[in-house]
Amino acid sequence: MTISRRVFVRAGGLALVSLGLDPLFLARAAFAKTRRLSPLSPLSASDRPILVCLFQRGAVDGLNMIVPHGDRLYYQERPRIAIPASDVVDLDGHFGLHPSLAPLKSLWDNKSLAVLHGIGSPDSTRSHFDAQDYMESGTPGLKSTGDGWLNRYCEHDREHADTPFRAVAFGPQLPRILAGSAPSLAIDDLQAFGLRVPQEDARDRLTKAFEELYDGAGTGLLASSSREGFEAIQMLKRADPTQYRPAGDVEYPSGRLGRTLLQIAQLIKANVGLEIAFADCTGWDTHVNQGSSEGQLSARLRELGLALSAFTRDLGDGMHNVVVLTMSEFGRTIRENGNSGTDHGHATAMLVMGGPVNGGQVLGRWPGLEIDQRFEARDVAVTTDFRDLFGEILARHLGATDLTPVFPGYAPVASRFPGAIRV
Amino acid sequence: MRHFLIVAATLAVVSPRPLAAQAPQLSTRDSALHALNRLAYGPRPGEVDSVVRIGVMRWIDQQLDPDRIDDAALQQREREFKILSYDREDLAQRFRDVQRERQRLQRESSPPDPLSASPRGGTDMRPMREFRELGGELQQLAIVRATLSERQLREVMVDFWTNHFNVFVGKGADRFLLPSYIEETIRPRALARFEDLLIATAESPAMLFYLDNAQSVAPGSSPPFPLFARRRGGQGVRSRPTGINENYARELLELHTLGIDGGYTQQDIIEVARIFTGWSIEPPDRGAGFVFRDWAHDRGTKHVFGLTFHNDGKDEGIRLLKFLANQPATMHHVSAKLCMRFVADDPPDGCIDAAVAAWQHTRGDMRAVLRAIFTSPDFWDARVVRSKVKTPFEFVISAARAISADPDSTPRLAQMVARLGEPLYQQPAPTGYAETEAHWVNSGSLLARMNAAVALAGGRLPGIDANLDAVIPATTDHAQLVDRVDERILGSTMSAHTKSVILAQLGDISDPTQARVLAVGLALGGPDFQKQ
Numbered sequence: 001m002t003i004s005r006r007v008f009v010r011a012g013g014l015a016l017v018s019l020g021l022d023p024l025f026l027a028r029a030a031f032a033k034t035r036r037l038s039p040l041s042p043l044s045a046s047d048r049p050i051l052v053c054l055f056q057r058g059a060v061d062g063l064n065m066i067v068p069h070g071d072r073l074y075y076q077e078r079p080r081i082a083i084p085a086s087d088v089v090d091l092d093g094h095f096g097l098h099p100s101l102a103p104l105k106s107l108w109d110n111k112s113l114a115v116l117h118g119i120g121s122p123d124s125t126r127s128h129f130d131a132q133d134y135m136e137s138g139t140p141g142l143k144s145t146g147d148g149w150l151n152r153y154c155e156h157d158r159e160h161a162d163t164p165f166r167a168v169a170f171g172p173q174l175p176r177i178l179a180g181s182a183p184s185l186a187i188d189d190l191q192a193f194g195l196r197v198p199q200e201d202a203r204d205r206l207t208k209a210f211e212e213l214y215d216g217a218g219t220g221l222l223a224s225s226s227r228e229g230f231e232a233i234q235m236l237k238r239a240d241p242t243q244y245r246p247a248g249d250v251e252y253p254s255g256r257l258g259r260t261l262l263q264i265a266q267l268i269k270a271n272v273g274l275e276i277a278f279a280d281c282t283g284w285d286t287h288v289n290q291g292s293s294e295g296q297l298s299a300r301l302r303e304l305g306l307a308l309s310a311f312t313r314d315l316g317d318g319m320h321n322v323v324v325l326t327m328s329e330f331g332r333t334i335r336e337n338g339n340s341g342t343d344h345g346h347a348t349a350m351l352v353m354g355g356p357v358n359g360g361q362v363l364g365r366w367p368g369l370e371i372d373q374r375f376e377a378r379d380v381a382v383t384t385d386f387r388d389l390f391g392e393i394l395a396r397h398l399g400a401t402d403l404t405p406v407f408p409g410y411a412p413v414a415s416r417f418p419g420a421i422r423v
Numbered sequence: 424m425r426h427f428l429i430v431a432a433t434l435a436v437v438s439p440r441p442l443a444a445q446a447p448q449l450s451t452r453d454s455a456l457h458a459l460n461r462l463a464y465g466p467r468p469g470e471v472d473s474v475v476r477i478g479v480m481r482w483i484d485q486q487l488d489p490d491r492i493d494d495a496a497l498q499q500r501e502r503e504f505k506i507l508s509y510d511r512e513d514l515a516q517r518f519r520d521v522q523r524e525r526q527r528l529q530r531e532s533s534p535p536d537p538l539s540a541s542p543r544g545g546t547d548m549r550p551m552r553e554f555r556e557l558g559g560e561l562q563q564l565a566i567v568r569a570t571l572s573e574r575q576l577r578e579v580m581v582d583f584w585t586n587h588f589n590v591f592v593g594k595g596a597d598r599f600l601l602p603s604y605i606e607e608t609i610r611p612r613a614l615a616r617f618e619d620l621l622i623a624t625a626e627s628p629a630m631l632f633y634l635d636n637a638q639s640v641a642p643g644s645s646p647p648f649p650l651f652a653r654r655r656g657g658q659g660v661r662s663r664p665t666g667i668n669e670n671y672a673r674e675l676l677e678l679h680t681l682g683i684d685g686g687y688t689q690q691d692i693i694e695v696a697r698i699f700t701g702w703s704i705e706p707p708d709r710g711a712g713f714v715f716r717d718w719a720h721d722r723g724t725k726h727v728f729g730l731t732f733h734n735d736g737k738d739e740g741i742r743l744l745k746f747l748a749n750q751p752a753t754m755h756h757v758s759a760k761l762c763m764r765f766v767a768d769d770p771p772d773g774c775i776d777a778a779v780a781a782w783q784h785t786r787g788d789m790r791a792v793l794r795a796i797f798t799s800p801d802f803w804d805a806r807v808v809r810s811k812v813k814t815p816f817e818f819v820i821s822a823a824r825a826i827s828a829d830p831d832s833t834p835r836l837a838q839m840v841a842r843l844g845e846p847l848y849q850q851p852a853p854t855g856y857a858e859t860e861a862h863w864v865n866s867g868s869l870l871a872r873m874n875a876a877v878a879l880a881g882g883r884l885p886g887i888d889a890n891l892d893a894v895i896p897a898t899t900d901h902a903q904l905v906d907r908v909d910e911r912i913l914g915s916t917m918s919a920h921t922k923s924v925i926l927a928q929l930g931d932i933s934d935p936t937q938a939r940v941l942a943v944g945l946a947l948g949g950p951d952f953q954k955q
Contacts, residue, residue: 129591137852143852185867194870205928209945216918216920216950228866
């Protein structure tokens with residue numbers, strides 16, 4: 001491929017596919033070309049809608065997280081692990097929060113927390129690997145999708161593409177959901193972002209040296225990406241993450257999730273243009289001794305509830321344009337197993353919280369727990385395709401204009417949106 | 424498109440052209456460096472000179488015939504890797520022991536967070552440690568081989584095919600099936616006939632499990648005895664499979680052979696899946712080897728790609744694989760991907776056509792196909808020289824080789840490759856990792872490369888023994904230092920800009936060791952070294 005053909009192809013969007021080129025490369029090259037690298041004005045930054053996604057890897061038991069305490073079958077099928085009705089934090093007379101999620105009750109009361117039950121994938125797989133993959137690629141049943149749906153959103157809605165912090169995954173590596181051609185950052189620890197030299201002046205000097213080296217690297221992807229990196233370092237330096245103190249007396253729970261949510265709050269308050277934050281939250285695969293109001297699952301939910309509650313209190317009014325979404329690859333069996341745990345199931349529950357949320361309700365259609373209402377006669381049936389919820393949040397909260405490329409072959413339509421975001 | 428390709432391939436010259444006609448713009452040294460950057464993981468100190476001495480084309484021919492290259496030093500190092508002494512049955516046994524032990528511990532103690540079997544981000548259960556160490560060994564073995572082997576092209580091709588026929592090590596049984604996949608399926612065939620490699624991957628337990636073909640049975644068929652006992656725990660409920668699974672059939676056509684534009688339909692995928700019904704795996708306690716299950720095979724007649732398959736058991740699949748392996752679309756798809764690896768992210772048509780012609784001529788002998796690429800003018804075009812961004816794996820290995828560093832046998836250098844974005848054997852999608860720069864270059868990963876470079880230069884990179892004194896002696900003469908760094912690390916191709924920035928940075932540093940750390944760190948982490 002000669003240079004002139006490359007330029008020609010870049011100019012004509014349709015032509016590149018028919019020539020059999022790698023469209024991702026061209027998209028990134030074009031991307032790099034059109035990016036503005038000016039710092040954000042604080043005003044424009046604070047008005048951006050923000051989405052925070054937490055992936056509960058391992059398949060959370062939706063039935064013990066959001067308990068259908070009004071359903072007799074729930075208690076019949078789970079003699080050892082059901083949450084006693086007296087412990088459940090009631091929401092609407094039929095569903096209630098696991099007692100460990102009590103810190104979220106005030107969000108329900110002020111209508112900034114909604115719950116979706118019976119949500120999941122149309123694919124029937126019970127493999128963690130496949131189901132996580134499908135939930136991240138956004139293409140259930142199709143394994144060869146190379147990128148993730150959050151990245152495809154960034155790729156096709158470029159209005160906010162002017163900051164290196166637009167899409168940030170907290171963790172050592174970029175997760176599947178953010179893999180793709182639009183730039184996204186993986187940050188393990190905000191305080192360690194940048195060059196790792198202990199002394200500040202030596203670090204600044206080395207940073208400047210590398211910046212100069214890459215400045216001479218011309219106009220390609222190396223040059224534009226390194227510029228983004230150094231810009232990010234500068235923006236963070238101004239924000240000074242080492243000095244961060246949460247608002248008031250808010251205390252995040254110790255552990256990875258609390259630390260991650262604290263750093264997300266920090267990035268939001270630093271006005272660096274964050275639009276999408278993503279983090280993992282593990283330990284939900286409760287096959288053995290799952291526990292009831294206390295125990296294994298309870299401990300995980302307590303950390304989740306405390307961390308989310310601290311996050312919303314830390315941001316305070318800042319939550320007006322923030323939506324937090326939890327997701328998990330599938331739910332668990334309705335009936336408890338022989339080890340006082342639950343096995344891999346189908347539909348689960350997801351939480352949506354934040355200022356723009358149509359809260360105070362359990363959304364979706366509850367499929368019921370009777371045998372003939374179950375998926376394959378054993379699991380909670382899926383009544384909401386996860387793409388309908390994800391699509392609604394992209395469209396109504398982040399303002400995505402076209403969902404067709406984000407969820408190829410599906411394209412959520414407004415009539416199927418579960419109504420999680422206020423219109 | 425396909426018609427055009429067939430015509431182009433037929434017209435292309437088959438015989439390799441003499442070297443003199445190919446590289447008018449490159450000096451002999453530049454040619455040697457280019458060959459070492461592409462056929463190998465970059466030069467070690469002195470290697471550009473030795474390739475010049477041997478003659479670039481002769482060195483390439485030697486690399487194409489790896490069994491005749493002495494590799495005793497690597498073979499010595501390989502003895503440190505326990506994993507090479509275990510076969511698939513041993514590993515299956517260990518895997519089952521670990522699972523049993525884990526279940527026992529859970530029942531007894533109910534730890535706070537058991538069985539976080541999620542492929543990404545599990546917990547650190549003690550009983551899993553030894554098995555996980557073997558997983559780390561497997562990754563580190565790839566690092567050690569790529570760094571130290573004299574048979575560099577074969578290591579590059581092992582990486583290429585491992586990626587082309589990607590299997591994710593984190594999926595269930597692939598945790599113990601992957602080592603034999605690498606050792607027995609891929610490595611012996613890295614420079615073989617494509618057809619043989621394709622059949623070997625199709626029959627490999629690792630692939631059969633990864634793309635679910637082991638679960639694919641003719642609808643309505645049932646085993647003569649209960650094979651798939653209902654089971655709780657682990658990777659989920661294993662109820663008896665009840666129909667065909669299309670995953671392998673789809674990826675076989677889309678990724679392994681014809682390519683996404685290969686002109687097949689959903690009905691073709693179903694027919695292919697029917698042909699492969701019964702290709703399965705023995706249970707782990709019987710060694711987890713390949714088995715053809717007659718009872719699960721669809722005995723009906725299948726029609727696909729103009730061929731008819733009457734009931735002929737396993738031979739149907741073999742016949743189909745041989746057919747697919749030599750289809751024009753396959754030849755073009757795989758040749759283009761090879762050119763993407765060896766020539767440029769957007770490979771010119773000329774080298775692809777040359778590869779396809781050699782494929783037709785030799786029925787897919789990879790040595791002939793590669794030779795056609797390495798003798799095509801496109802390969803030696805000055806515009807493609809140092810135009811490809813290194814993958815994280817290539818970056819780390821080439822850096823280690825540049826300073827003649829010796830990776831140890833712990834998985835720490837493999838962990839560095841993972842931090843840079845390319846955890847080995849851990850790409851969940853069957854696409855494998857991308858060959859193109861857009862997937863590797865982003866601000867976070869570049870900063871990570873700079874950090875790795877500075878750590879390596881300062882002798883602070885764990886898992887590697889960098890003996891800089893032997894390669895770049897410390898000196899107070901900054902100009903001499905930078906020249907030496909240029910020669911050793913960049914094969915005397917350092918840009919004037921890089922040179923002036925490094926010299927300016929060295930300005931007031933009087934300590935020779937400190938100056939060397941800075942110069943080497945900036946050279947390895949700078950833009951010049953990111954390219955090959």
